[in-house]
Amino acid sequence: MNLVIVGGVAAGASAATRARRLSEDAHIVVFERGPYVSFANCGLPYHIGGMVERRESLLVARPESLEGRFRLDLRLRSEVTAIDRTRGEVEARAIESGRTYREPYDRLILAPGASPIIPPVPGTDGRRVHTLWTIPDMDAINLAIQEGAESAVIAGGGFVGVEAAEGLRARGLRVTLVEKAPKVLPPLDPEMAETVHDLLRKNGVDLILGRGLVAIRDDGDRKRVAIEGGDEILADLVILAAGVRPRAELARGAGLAIGDLGGIRVDDRLRTSDPKIFAAGDAIEVTDIVTGRPTLCPLAGPANRQGRIAADNALGRDVRYRGSQGTFIIKVFEGTAAATGANEVRLRAARIRYEKVHIVGQSHATYYPGAEPMFVKLLFAPEGGRILGAQIVGGPGVDKRIDVLATAIRANQTVFDLEDAELAYAPPYGSAKDPVNIAGFVAGNLLRGDVEAVAPEDVPLDAHILDVRTAKERQSCHIPGSQGIPLDELRDRIAEIPRDRVTYAHCAGGQRSYYACRILAGNGIECRNISGGLRHWRVSPGVRGRLRI
Numbered sequence: 002m003n004l005v006i007v008g009g010v011a012a013g014a015s016a017a018t019r020a021r022r023l024s025e026d027a028h029i030v031v032f033e034r035g036p037y038v039s040f041a042n043c044g045l046p047y048h049i050g051g052m053v054e055r056r057e058s059l060l061v062a063r064p065e066s067l068e069g070r071f072r073l074d075l076r077l078r079s080e081v082t083a084i085d086r087t088r089g090e091v092e093a094r095a096i097e098s099g100r101t102y103r104e105p106y107d108r109l110i111l112a113p114g115a116s117p118i119i120p121p122v123p124g125t126d127g128r129r130v131h132t133l134w135t136i137p138d139m140d141a142i143n144l145a146i147q148e149g150a151e152s153a154v155i156a157g158g159g160f161v162g163v164e165a166a167e168g169l170r171a172r173g174l175r176v177t178l179v180e181k182a183p184k185v186l187p188p189l190d191p192e193m194a195e196t197v198h199d200l201l202r203k204n205g206v207d208l209i210l211g212r213g214l215v216a217i218r219d220d221g222d223r224k225r226v227a228i229e230g231g232d233e234i235l236a237d238l239v240i241l242a243a244g245v246r247p248r249a250e251l252a253r254g255a256g257l258a259i260g261d262l263g264g265i266r267v268d269d270r271l272r273t274s275d276p277k278i279f280a281a282g283d284a285i286e287v288t289d290i291v292t293g294r295p296t297l298c299p300l301a302g303p304a305n306r307q308g309r310i311a312a313d314n315a316l317g318r319d320v321r322y323r324g325s326q327g328t329f330i331i332k333v334f335e336g337t338a339a340a341t342g343a344n345e346v347r348l349r350a351a352r353i354r355y356e357k358v359h360i361v362g363q364s365h366a367t368y369y370p371g372a373e374p375m376f377v378k379l380l381f382a383p384e385g386g387r388i389l390g391a392q393i394v395g396g397p398g399v400d401k402r403i404d405v406l407a408t409a410i411r412a413n414q415t416v417f418d419l420e421d422a423e424l425a426y427a428p429p430y431g432s433a434k435d436p437v438n439i440a441g442f443v444a445g446n447l448l449r450g451d452v453e454a455v456a457p458e459d460v461p462l463d464a465h466i467l468d469v470r471t472a473k474e475r476q477s478c479h480i481p482g483s484q485g486i487p488l489d490e491l492r493d494r495i496a497e498i499p500r501d502r503v504t505y506a507h508c509a510g511g512q513r514s515y516y517a518c519r520i521l522a523g524n525g526i527e528c529r530n531i532s533g534g535l536r537h538w539r540v541s542p543g544v545r546g547r548l549r550i
């Protein structure tokens with residue numbers, strides 16, 4: 002069996018090594034256009050920032066070890082330029098010598114990845130304008146810093162842009178991050194992204210939102226970056242981080258089916274429209290397991306798993322890829338942001354009805370030193386409570402909660418299953434009621450009709466707002482016009498609550514106001530709990546101004 006693989010990094014290297022584990026006889030040829038196989042692209046921003054000191058650490062598997070241990074026929078700096086499906090051959094070009102030749106295949110796996118989107122503005126091809134997608138990209142950025150670059154403009158606030166901002170700040174550069182959308186990190190909904198904006202600003206990143214790049218011009222040795230609205234930023238270095246698009250040209254040229262989103266179309270065995278050709282990684286369209294719609298999911302975990310499955314199927318096994326859910330996590334200076342499943346934008350686009358709750362949890366028991374809050378958003382089906390998506394921003398412990406929720410989504414669980422989840426607990430690690438349980442309780446209460454929750458942006462302007470925090474908490478900030486009655490005084494002062502209108506109760510995070518709603522409901526007063534409390538109010542675009550500090 003001649004197995005040819007195009008692309009030798011995440012999906013391609015996984016496919017190649019898996020194929021060897023399945024077959025000692027196969028002749029496995031891996032074509033890689035770049036100079037490295039199996040390198041850690043995810044580590045690039047951390048080497049720039051100095052967190053990963055040694056450049057060599059990013060070279061996960063050396064060519065010698067892949068050739069020796071797995072007997073792979075590696076063709077580095079070699080590009081596949083065409084596929085001849087009739088003859089079962091690929092056309093290849095050795096980049097340095099320019100030599101072209103043909104390589105036969107019985108099965109072909111396409112793992113060419115994605116390419117960074119270059120904004121369609123003048124000057125993106127100039128000196129000291131870089132993408133951050135490969136080791137040579139990273140080397141060029143590091144060289145610019147060694148040569149004295151002191152300031153940078155990053156165009157794009159996806160995860161590469163945000164990680165690059167942190168890396169460059171760690172090296173002492175002045176950093177401006179320009180994002181065309183009104184917020185960074187597309188998987189996060191606006192109120193969750195707001196915390197990331199705060200973290201970036203607090204750490205010295207000059208954040209410009211809602212304005213795109215217009216042009217990049219030379220100004221002596223420096224760059225003059227023009228942005229929408231007429232402003233110009235002078236910088237020594239520009240990083241383009243405006244997202245990626247699937248590399249589907251090779252497949253398109255060979256007449257393989259391409260999906261509506263521009264990725265290679267595959268079935269659930271990762272087979273393209275040609276049964277002898279499989280595809281995996283950033284280049285393909287997959288099914289979103291929450292919405293059931295085609296999606297692009299350019300992440301390393303899916304790419305590695307898909308590479309393995311493509312090899313299984315190419316070598317005759319029958320293994321299904323069950324779709325992606327876009328689980329992601331990012332370190333943002335001292336904070337962490339993470340998401341899994343669908344966000345509100347995706348649910349609305351797919352016309353899926355949903356409910357949402359926001360809770361504030363703690364990384365571990367508050368009496369044990371070092372506990373930090375985390376802000377959890379849960380999206381779920383109004384009927385039955387199936388979990389549709391989750392987002393968390395905070396610090397320590399965000400990673401394990403998002404993974405529990407990702408697993409719950411994968412297992413098709415409901416918010417009632419989260420109430421039941423039995424998670425590891427000791428004071429240094431968690432709480433007897435984990436944030437995951439609490440999110441389940443709050444969502445379950447809502448679905449059982451124990452309390453009606455409302456997002457800050459849905460609170461009417463003339464609403465009667467009841468603040469049940471302590472007088473001391475209220476002194477530091479409050480919503481103008483709100484009535485303050487601490488929870489512990491509520492029963493004694495119930496006569497002060499108007500009965501002719503709905504009361505919207507809030508506290509700091511939503512828990513005490515839930516208790517207040519139960520007290521009010523028990524006394525015949527209609528009450529809604531402001532989801533996520535003041536913590537959510539403070540970061541909700543549109544209402545954050547309605548706060549007196």
Ligand code: FAD
Pocket residue numbers: 007008009010011012013032033034035042043044045046079080081082112113114115133134135161248251281282283284298299300301302304
């Ligand atoms: P790639 O790993 O990009 O490999 C494709 C390879 O194919 C390339 O090396 C390319 O040179 C080669 N190729 C393309 N066309 C041809 C051709 N015609 N002939 C020969 N070779 C060809 N994901 C996460 O999940 N978490 C993270 O924290 C994270 N951080 C990231 C940070 C950065 C800076 C970057 C760049 C990516 C990050 N990612 C992260 C994304 C992750 O790296 C990708 O999703 C993953 O590498 C995709 O794997 P792939 O095999 O499809 O593509």
